[in-house]
Amino acid sequence: MQRQRFVKRSRIAAPVERVFHWHEQPGAFEQLVPPGDPVRLIAQEGGIRDGARVEIEIGYLPFSIRWIAEHSGYIQNRQFRDIQIRGPFAAWEHTHLFEADGPDACYLEDRVEYALPFGVLGHWLFGAIVKRRLARVFEYRHRVTREANETARAC
Helix, strand or coil: CCEEEEEEEEEECCCHHHHHHHHHCCCHHHHCCCCCCCEEEEEEECCCCCCCEEEEEECCCCCCEEEEEEEEEEECCCEEEEEEEECCCCEEEEEEEEEECCCCCEEEEEEEEEECCCHHHHHHHHHHHHHHHHHHHHHHHHHHHHHHHHCCCCC
């Protein structure tokens, strides 16, 4: 299984505690879905802490896919991870990292390690498409996170 890696890192002019806490709030996931993307939250249990699960549906019926991920690696104000239990990838591990840059700023870094289905054939057929899609989605997610937290008042 050939694993690929995608990384998106952005500086946000807001304290790391605020940015991390924003990700813990109900509705954060829905805000991070780009408009028009066929992604729907089906169920979410336990927030982002270890053992929490999220189930989403991607695509349009009758061709939609269920994606179930479980959270692990929770360290408050530092990181959390979601690992695909069932979904469209042969493997998927997404680590959300938060790093303070002084008291009033931080870095948000998303690291995704994934493997496409169908091995080399899947990589050949879908590799470039998936890379472009990840770049677009995470550019949007980082912009939304930046806008929500840089303009927020101190909690």
